[in-house]
Amino acid sequence: MLTALILLPVAAAVVMMVVPARRQELHLPLGIALSVLPLALAGYVFWIFEPAPGFQLVELVSWYEPWGINWFLGIDGISLPMVVLTTFLVPIALAASTSIKTKTKEFVVYILLLEAGMIGVFLALDLFLFFVFFEAILIPMYFIIGIWGGERRVYAAVKFFIYTALGSALMLGGIIALAVSYSSQFGSPSFAFGDLASVDLSPGSERWLFASFALAFAIKVPLFPFHTWLPDAHVEAPTAGSVLLAGVLLKLGTYGLLRFNLALFPEASVEAVPIMGTLAVVGIIYGAVVAIVQPDLKKLVAYTSVSHLGFIVLGTFALTSGGLQGAVIQNVNHGLTTGALFLLVGMIYERRHTKKIEDFGGLQKVMPIYAGFFLFMIFASIGLPGLNGFVGEFLILIGSYTTLPALTVVAAGGVILAAIYLLWAYERVFTGVPDKEENKALSDLSAREISLLAPIVALVLVLGLFPGILLDKISPSTEAVLDYIEDQTAYVVPEPGRLADVYLAGEDR
């Protein structure tokens, strides 16, 4: 089942390759149709997934026995939402790519291969296999940015590639070190996630290994101060690229931190809580502050990602139920809202061929439907309760306070800044009287464009009001992570309710 989930997009890519290059009108519709298949399968997996801890639908095939590497897949409550999100966003990203006029076939192929890689990352339970997917997705993304991107696409693509490759290269060292320790302790080589978690590490080497993994994921997230590749990549990438980049690729980092860092190096994770938390919070505030004055709409949205993903990292390293659940669900939420924002920016870019905020003004008058969608997504991104962004953010904030009070308070300041940068941008782009000639004749969204956004809007609402759909499946797995950490270390998840004694001890009742 899970193998099929990975191989379906690959098969779809192969089918695409067979289509003659000159039948350009076929490429995109066919691609969209084919990309719905993985979505259907992922939906089925979601349906049969039991809300229980541990991995389900596990598949294990030996790859090269003497090295202990395996085709080892499984899904749990942490990866399930990510897989569904990935398969959900790909058809939308493809359908939003009508402006791709050159080499459409290759474009679709790259997107499908990218999808396979992303799904693979989320499903892999063998670290070797994980790394293969983790690194392999760089290639299609590199081409997507580099071939169909904007003016400085080559710079952005190379920067994206090299920067993230730098992180994963060091992680490769970490994986090798872990595997070597395993085989020296247990006598046989293995890269299986569960096996490597049982390796006995000295505190010093555990810290180093934690750092090697954390750096790779921090660059991917991207965590401050490793974020500067992101605005460049986003600004230059075509819409579909931005959507998938923000929607899924960044989540590989947060997913990795949650899945691998916490479970493989519980001791070091507990130690690293202040560092990771601080970086996350600095990123929240810093990303938001920098976003305020960005002159380019896409860059602005890119910096909001830096800020929003800081919340996810904060929630992850808060090591509480609320924090972890919030982190997982916020992965999905951010993917939806930011993905939608990039779609929206792409739609206006197709009409006006500019993304500069100052080139707009008064758009709400000429494009009311567009403005409505934009505003909706802005509020989803700000974290308006009732919409999805709030659920994650609130769970994270409330959940993180018990372990990281000071940092969480600062992080909460990010919600003010979010309102400032997004609403100010909205004000400049949409309100007032349209005074530029080019803007007066803009056409509002077409039915096709509305149909791209509508499913996202629906999900934003559904997840905002009924997050239980996801949380029920997520929580057993996140609880299992916490139990594991408590089991392995001296760390105890603080029981909220006793904190009054902890933090304000000594006062009279």
Added chain:
Amino acid sequence: MITPPEVSWIAIAPDLILALGAAVVLLVEVQWKPAARVLGLVTAFSLVLAVGATLLQKLAVEDAMLAADPERLVAFSGMILMDGFAVFSRFALLGATVLGVLTGWRYIEGLGRRGAEALALIMLATVGFSIMVASNNLVMMFLGLEVGSIALYVLAGMSRERPESDEAAIKYFLLGSFASAFFVYGVALIYAGTGKLAILDIRAFFDQFIVTSPTVIYIGIGLVIAGLGFKVSAAPFHSWAPDVYQGAPAGVVGYMAAVAKIAGFAAMARILLTALGDLDSIWLPIVAALAALSMFVGSTLALVQGDVRRMLAYSGVAHAGFIMTGVVGGETQGILFYLAVYAVQLLGAFAVVVAVSGASGARSSIDDYRGLARRSPGLAGSFTVLLLGMAGLPLTSGFIAKFGVFTDAWNSGYEWLVVVAVLASVIAFAFYLRIIVAMYMDEAEEEAPALVPTVRWVVGLAVVATIAWGIFPGSLLDLAANALAL
């Protein structure tokens, strides 16, 4: 009563066949002045026979191993070994030769009557290196090295139209001889210190004795490493490589680079791992340092090149560093696997270079690759796969190879070297990407390069091998694992 030495024909059968083939090619040419195709057929026939003979060797090796009688694998009074290691290396050399001849076929054809010389030289070079990887005696190894090298010097200078060819040849020749002198002086000093020339004897010597004043031996080891470092183009002994890669005829450069690297590393593994395995505390730090230096020098210099062939040369320097990481790791499996996949990628890459820049190799600037994806998508895609393979991205054989040598090096305690290696491979990404950028992201109005069928085969084969060994590395890894040195 002198007993004549026992002759084990099978042990040298491939070499004999190729040497004979070379002679036949030359004789036929002189006698009948046939079309180039006839000479090509003779060469192909010889190569096929040689491969067949090597297969027989492999069976013999398996028999001997089953019979637990390794003595059978020592031939010619201990001069030649026919162990798994030699057989695997020989396979790699023969494979490189086949691909090399195919790549250079258009060039060889174009040489006219001197084409026969080129074919003969190629075969003789393979003979030399083949003896080198199989020799159990340091002087024997030197002989093989020189036979192979001298043939390569001449090959490098075969182009008459391009003055760079002369320069490449004389540089290669002078520096190569210089390095050989160092190598053989090192051999002499080891001999002076131990009284042994045979590799297995030296190993036995160090198993039995602890040398009290080992200075002479140490100097000998150092000089041997330097000499071999030259052959494999490890920094700082690499300076010839870019000039020769750029100057020598494009058609044969891939072959030259591949066989020299295979033979050089096979010899290095034999000497360091087998003969001097007990002295690893002596040479490990040196090899590790050279590996680190090579990876960095190769990557950073490749980054600033404007000529694809020079870039590939520096990438070769970096790869020498990666393979030396495998030597530090001490496992022949990793080294042999890396050599095999790298040789294939290198030959494939040079086949692309031949296709793009023409047989004489005049146009190999990175500008000549602009917009290749539009002009010739298949070629560009293939080159991309090969470059990514060399860069070591997952799902290519290069990744498995790198992963193997890194793991071995980590296992032997050289963690820092692995860290250096992964960082260097990131720098390496940057210059492989430069070529890809030129092919895919720059536009240029030029004609699609004409693809010779033989070149197309080589490229296709290399691409398939790169991907296949990247996804299903098991078979080749098993072969390499079984290719043990005595």
Added chain:
Amino acid sequence: MTDFLWLIIALPLAGAVLLHFLGRFVGEPLSGWLASLASTSAFVFALVAAWPFIQGGEHSTTVLLWEWMPAIGANLELLWDPLAALMVLVVTGVGSLIHFFAIGYMHGDDRFDRFFTSLNLFMASMLTLVLAGNYAMLFLGWELVGLSSYLLIGFWFTRPSAAAAAKKAFVVNRIGDFGFMIALMLVFASFGTLSYAGIFERADEVLGVGMATAIGLLMLVGAAGKSAQVPLYVWLPDAMEGPTPVSALIHAATMVTAGVYLIARSSAIFEIAPIASTTVATVGAITALWAATIALAQRDIKKVLAYSTISQLGYMFLAVGAGAYVAGVFHLMTHAFFKALLFLGAGSVIHAMSDEQDMHKMGGLLKKMPTTAITMGVGTLAIAGIPPLAGFWSKDEILGSVFARGGWFSALWIVGLVTALITAFYMARQWVLVFLGEPRWSQDTSPHEAPRVMTIPLIILAGLSVVGGLLNTPFALRLERFLEPSFEYVTLQNPPEGLAMFAVLAGLSVMASLVGGGFGYVSYNRPKQRWLDFEDGFEPLWGTWEQAYRVDDLYGAAIVAPGKKAAEVAAFGVDLAIIDGAVNGVGSAVRRLGELARSLQTGYVRNYGVLFLGGALVIVIWLVVGR
């Protein structure tokens, strides 16, 4: 009955959804009537549901709708208790009247249906806020009313000032929310849940004084944002950019009272935190006086009411801070009546004056629009605190309760009294400037009385402003008995006992109102704009008031401008130059290293030889010497 409580929220929500998608086809005025229907039916439904409370003896109930974020004890659950019931009734009651009014007011606007969509959305949000059974859901409503407020202030988005005001309102509210969120973190950390049910009962055993104070003060920050208290009030005057019914509904009667509601709802926590309570009261008193002085000098008819609203909200804060929760809520209710009335009346005037809002350009409208004038007059008397109108009873209860606290609160009591005086003055000033004196409007405007769909709500509200106070007089504390179950964990502060005390205190406040009102009437009911000289006589104080103490400029110079500067430094100085510079610097450093190494590759064989020999020598030397 409580099983269908969700309908109270669902009805206006359904209206909003329906109008959002179909409003364009329904058109004017039907969409307005539909929205009004949704709101009114919610009112009727709430009345039915609240009946058991009115009869007495019914316990409060919690209704779980569905699980939302169980990990932090935050589900979608409704708490139906007297406090909630009262709030719901006020919101739906006043809200419905404003809906009707708006049908007339918004006549001819090309986004008529959109307006009612947002209005219904607001109703649903506000009802969510007051019906919430836990803090998370309260926060849901809290933010949704902020959203509706944003949408409605910026309803005329083509006006840059409206758009800016909308943004400002949301952002300033977010500053308050920041405090509120931290308060919620502390609540969760202390109780392990955000559900009222799990909090208030255990508050005194779980919370220490320090923690309770922290929570209380942080909640105050949130409340100050939403209820426009010092120093976060600056968004409310700007919010007058919205259509006047919006100002009446959101920025006078309902949404801005959410802060008061929050503190009243959290009375169990404030009970343990006297410092927090006192701070609440002090902030309220300062706000009351501060805003009242600004209201004195405003020329814009809506600005007067806006600052008046801020001032009156200050009263409510003063009340709840003093522990007089019922008095606070009581004033909340009466204020909803008369302030909605005043705003709607102002709207009627503006409507009649073709969108003129400057009172200097009005005058003499009494004859042109008598209904508006009289109803507004009732409202003016009510807010001024003239007995027996609604405002008198509620304001008097507040002042009496504050007086009864004694100590520091005595000072606050004096502030309240002074404020009452000023309030009466500026309300009189407004009424006189608008309705009496000679007409100062230009010839081409022809003021006229509003249509009945607008005047009937005015009349109803005027009636409520008259009798509303009778709900809770010292002689019959009906409201207090009604609300008592909601404040079971606190001891309610009441005015001093005894009729004599009541007479003295009431006499004082009535005196203040009469003096202020009379002075205002006399000063402004003079021909030939002689009141201009009167105002000039107060310079420069008057100018300062007129410019609202220039607080906006201060915030702009002290916070906004430096903030923007800092953001620019961060974005272009730190991010581009330093961080990205470092990243690119590493790249170019590697390249430069390559170039450097390249210069070693000279092409001369001798140099290659030297390199080779050097390498070999280093190895040999290391082998011989270095080991």
Added chain:
Amino acid sequence: MIVSAGYYMALAAALFVIGALGMLLRRNVLVMFMCIELMLNAVNLTLISAGRALNDLNGQVAVFFILVVAAAEVVVGLAIIVAIFRRRSTASIDELSELRG
């Protein structure tokens, strides 16, 4: 007088160094060539003296091979030099430095 093998080997080392330095210092390709021959002969001397000292024939036999190799090198080297000389009419190695970087 018996001269110990050490002296021969020291002489060989000196010859080797002289050859190496000559290779680096001289400009004429032919002379550089001779220097390489000198280095190889130093190797030969080392092998012979070591073989003699160890009373082992192998070293001395090896010398024959190296001599042959040296001869082969000369043949090829001279051929290359002749080819270059034809084209450029110079035997100075410094003229040949177009490939660099």
